[in-house]
Amino acid sequence: MLWPVETRSVSPVFVGRTDELDTLNDALARAAAGEPQALLLGGEAGVGKTRLVEEFTVAAGRREAVVALGGCVEIGADGLPFAPFSTALRALREALPEEFAAAAAGQEEELARLLPELGEAGAGRHDEQGMARLFELTVRLMERVAAAHPVVLVLEDLHWADASTRHLLAYLFRTLRSGRLLVLATYRSDDIHRRHPLRPLLAELDRLRTVRRIELARFTREEVGRQIAGILAAEPDPAQVDEIFQRSDGNAFFVEELAVAACQGSCTGLTDSLRDLLLVRVEALPESAQRVARVVAEGGSTVEYRLIAAVAQLAEDDLIDALRAAVGANILTVTPAGDGYRFRHSLVREAVADDLLPGERSRLNRHYAEALEADPTLVAADARVMRLASYWYHAHDAAKALPAVLDASVVARRRHAYTEQLRLLERAMELWDSVAEEVRSALRPVDYAESYPPCGCDPATTPLRYLDLMAEAAVAGRFGGERERALKITKRALRLLEDEPDPLRAAWFWVQRSRLVQAQARGDGWRELATARDLVRGLPPSEVHAEVLALAANWSMLHRPGPEAIAAAEQAVEYARMVGTRDIELHARLTLSGLKVDSGDHETGLAEMRQVLRDTLAEGVHHVAGRAYVNLPSVMQTIGRDREAAPLLREGIAFTRKYALLDAEAWAWGNLSDALYSLGQWQEATEAATHATRVGHSAKPRGAGALRLAHLALARGDLAEAGRQLAAARAHYGTHDPMPQQSLPLARIALGVAAAEGRIADARTELLQALEAGFPPGTHRYGWPLLLAAATAEADARALPAARPDRPEILDRLGKAVRHLTTGAPLWQAYDHWTRAELLRAQGEDTADTWSPVVTAFECLDRPYDLARVRHRLAGALLTEGGDDERDRAAELLRLAAAVASHLDARPLADAAARLAQRARLTLTRAPRQALAPADPAAALGLTGRERDVLRLVAAGRTNRQIAEELFISPKTASVHVSNILSKLGVSGRGEAAAVAHRLELFPAETLAAGTTG
Incomplete structure (x- = not known):
């Protein structure tokens, strides 16, 4: 039997919440316009969060938005990870099947981790970025599904969310940038005590300007009266409203419970106990319904009907009657899918469960x-x-x-x-x-210890050991970011291994400690890695042995490259092949080929690295391919082949983005920024560096992006921005794990900023610290720009009294460093000439003969900014010598340098060229009328004969196909020539190239006219 009042316990009237509903509707309007929205809705238990969400989502549906709802389970770590996202994505797939299928295309195996309906989840790769890859693919999926339809994603009860759900929500809120998507997450604020795991997430999200937070207040007395009237379907007695308002304190759920109890005549009989208030209607149910309520309370957030039937052990008719009574009393509700039941309010469920x-x-x-x-x-x-x-x-x-x-x-x-x-x-x-031992002996490592190498035993027949669990837990902690817990586990494991010596297992745990120490910024990890290496020395080849050697070689490549690192890499390749560990072999081959390039064997190293890239792509070893797409272009840049590296980096960015290899993508963006800077495409270089700071999962690739932005800002004369980005790079890199590829560029930028601000003593301090650390093999890519910056700073400060002390010692130290640093490639030979010329300028001994070979060296390279700088220096030396021919040539060189500086917005160079022209009474606005016999402008630009022919046709307005037909070359070759010309002129388009050709009068007007009509 159902009591009439119980079917009216939820008010049919939506009370209050006008401002909050307006906020949500405004957010939906913004999302529908293509501006994604993120909102947090908090409030104490029973205050009305769910009712507000229901009203909003119903209205959103009327506005043709697709609503996908997912709720966190109350049993926390015992529930299915990512449960609310899985539920919401399932709803989204059912509502928009075609759009969902198109958005998930190609990534079904990975996304099946959240939504098994997409197919069998692939074995995939487990590493520190595995979770981040899944997060990135999930966010892209939602953005793509929401590209054409407004989507409202509601995630309820975050206070019960598992850690993985919290991490995914944080990632979604941080990275959501496109799509007509509104994400609304609710949580119970009175549960968020000081040590609650949601508290740090809320603090983090509060710092994001893109996230709005709504706190739901309790009802006023007037709103309580309106709620009671809706429940009773009649105007309540004012005294009753006063009493219920006082006892409920405006909590909507308590108002409802008290109103129902009052209508039943039991209000005065209630104790002040919250538990009693919540249980009063449950205890009024028939005994069978109470029994079912207790069963459901212990089953979880939602319990399937068939499972309830199996546990309740009631006759089917009796079970249906009991459920009908509980639903009619608004204690239980049917789940949206219609296959189970849940408590209408979690407070009642908690009270019933606590009463067991x-x-x-x-x-x-x-x-x-x-x-x-x-x-x-x-x-x-x-x-x-x-x-x-x-x-x-x-x-x-x-x-x-x-x-x-x-x-x-x-x-x-x-x-x-x-x-x-x-x-x-x-x-x-x-x-x-x-x-019992017999139960444990039936468990096998092959089933439960995927991360842990078998160390010579058969994982299918050997019983699972406690150490196996510790190993798996250590890796789970490392991958999940729980590194402190993982460190404690490895420490305990190594203590156990002191009593049960097992060198391979101990070496494996020391490798984990090395990785954890580096990730925790507690050191560079070498002591732990060296311990592992000592443990495996002399043992037969094994997977652990190969991994230790590969990691040691890679560490040495980054910190102390040399013959020892090459030997370790060669042995790692050999051992990996012997034991059949393909991943380790490919990684070791990449390390070995990179070390060969660093040692001067450029072509062999590059060829081997290209082969590794081909092998990884053919075999589908995506994570190693991602590294290859970073390392191969990087070593190309090491020997000055930026033009070859740039397209390979763009290919690598597309690949790493497709497979969500976030750190590899960030490193590729940073290296592309370097290449574009060298090629004179600074706007694109800035955009690439900005991408690097945003997409990286780890701190170091973001630090590399910030360092590139600092470099660009310094070249443009924005010292404040250079200082900010330099500080950001240092913060990302930290001080625990110094590497030459980080410390040398940091020193170069810091030195450049100090010199530009007139702090010559600070600039010298940066130099001396770098000289003390030295330049290991393979670091000339970073060492030469630092030495050049230091020599330039000394030359620029020659007239400053503050620079005179210690000058001879500094110049002597610089000279020695220059003599010992590897040249190896044409680019670094050119840097060698340039740095020596700056040292002569620092002593007032440079001449035009000093700078002419430097200009010649850079005219053969694709580095328009460097070429402009040395042209400016040569112009200054020519003007000092003072002849008419020298003056004319200097004027042309200054015009070329100023044109590049203007195009790149390199203000320090532009200002220096303008000052020099002003002192010499030269004009930079147009070319001189008389021909300059000593310096052909086209040759001065570094153009080859063929490139000059192509530029003439570009200036005449010809397309690549027309150029190809006229010069009897292929359109692709014409395109390559045009790209080279744009780079050498320091311009971004054909129109600008034509303008430079006209301004410098590179071609007679009649030639251009003939080209146009021909």
Whole structure:
């Protein structure tokens, strides 16, 4: 029997919340216009968050928005990771099947980790970026689905969210930039105590300007009166409103409970206990309905009907009657999918669950576990595994719980939910000693220890060991960002291995510690890596041995390259091939080929690196291919082949973006910025560096992006911005793991900023610190620009009294460094000439003969800004010598340098050229009327004969195809020539190139006219 008032306990009138609803509707309008929105809705339990969301989503549906709703489960780590996102994505797929399929195309295997309906989740790769890759693909999926349709994504009850859900939400809020998408997340604010895991996330999101936070207040007395009137369908007595308002304090759910109790005549009989208030209507149900309520309360957030039936053990008619009574009393509600039940309000569920007796709770959990084991089809497969682990654990049956918990840890790992995996493995370690040996001996490493190398034993037949669990937990902690917990686990494991010596296992744990120490910014990781290397020395080849050698070689390449690193890399390749570990072999080959380039064997190293890239692409080893797409162009840049590197970097960016290799993409963007800077495409270089600061998962690639922005700002004369970006780069790099490829460019920028601000002493300090550290083999790419910057600073400061002390010593130290630094490639030979010329200028001994070979060297290189700078220096030397021919040639050189400086917005160079022209009474606005016999302008620009022919036709307005036909070359060759010309002129388009040709009078007017008519 149902009581009439119970069917009216939810007010049909939506009370208050006008401002909050306006905020949500405004956000929807913005999202529909293509400006994605992120909102957080907080409020205490029962204040009306769910009702507000319901009103808003109904209105959103009327405005043709697609609403996808997902809720966090109340059983926390025991629930399925990413559950709210999985539910919401499932709803989105059902609402927009074609759009969803198109958005997920090509990434179904990875996205299946969140949505199994997309197919079998691929084995994939587990590493520190595995979770980030999944996050990036998920955000892209939602942006693409929301490209044509407004989408409202609602995630409820964040206070119960698992760590992986919190991480994904934070990533979504930080990176959401496109799509007609509104994300609304709700949480219970009164549950967020000081140590609640959601608290740091809320603090982080509060700092984002793109996230709006709404706090739902309690009702006023007037609103309480309107709510009661809606529930009772009649105007309430004012005294009753006063009493309920006072007792509820304006909490909407408590108002409802008190109004119902008052209507039943039991208001005065209620105690002040919140628990009693929440249970009063449950206790008014028939006994069978109360029993069902207790069953559902212990089952989880939502419980499937068939599972309830299996646990409640009631006749079907009796069960239906009990459920009908609970639903009619608004205690339970039917789930949206129509296959199960949940409590209408979580506060009631918590009260019912808390009212269970200890024995009753464990018995219910046992019944749930037994029901799931008897019929696996009662719930979805992945959810079944997680819930079975929870039920057996709370049933206090260690023998059943241990394998169930381990099975759940495998599911969490498969989803890249490493924090949940770690928590489950820690639970397994807690249960380990409570389980009989025969139960443990039936478990196998092959099933539960995927990360841990077998170390010579057969994982399919060897029993699982406690050390295996510790190894898997350490890796889960590292991948999930729980590095402090992972460090403690490795420390305990190594202590255990002191009593049970096992060099391979110990070496493996030392490798993990090396990675964790570096990630925690506690050191460079070499002590730990060296310990691992000592442990495996002399042992037969193994996967662990090969990995240790490969990591040691890579560490040496970055920190101390040389013959020892090459030997380690060669041995790593050999061992990896012997034991069949392809990933390690490919990584070691990349390291080895890079070391060969650094040692001067350029062509061999490049050829081997190209082969590794081909192998990784053919074999689908995406993570190594991502590294190859970074390393191969980088070594090309090391020997000055930026024009070859740039298209390969763009190809690599497309590849790494496709497979969400975020750090590799960030490194590629940073290297592309370097290449574009060298090629005189500074606007594009700035955009590339900005991308590097945004897409990187780790700090160092973001630091590299900031360093490139500092370099560009310094060249443009924006010292304040250069200083800001330099500080950002230093913060990203940290001080725990110094590498020449980071410390030398940092010193160069710091030296340049100090010199530009007149702080010559600080500039010298930066130089001396770098000289003390030295220039290991392969660091000439970073060493030459630093030495050049220091020599230039000394030359520029020659007339300053503050620069005179210590000058001879500084110049002597610079000279020695120049003599010992490798040249190796034409670019660094040119830098050698340039730096020596600056040292002569610092002593007042440079002449036109000093600078002419430098200009000649750079005319053969694709570096228009460097060419402009040395032309400016040669112009100054020519003007000092003072002849008419020298004056004419200097004027032309200055015009060329000023044109490049103007195009690049290189203000220091532009100002220097203008000052020099002013002192010499030269004009930079147009070319001189008489021909300059000593210097052909086209040759001075570094143009070859063929490039001059192509430029003449470009200036005449010809297309690439027309140029090809006239010069009897292919359109592709014509395109290459045009690109080279644009770079050498320091311009970005054909129109600008034509303008430079006209301004410098490179071609007679009649030639251009003939070209136009011909």
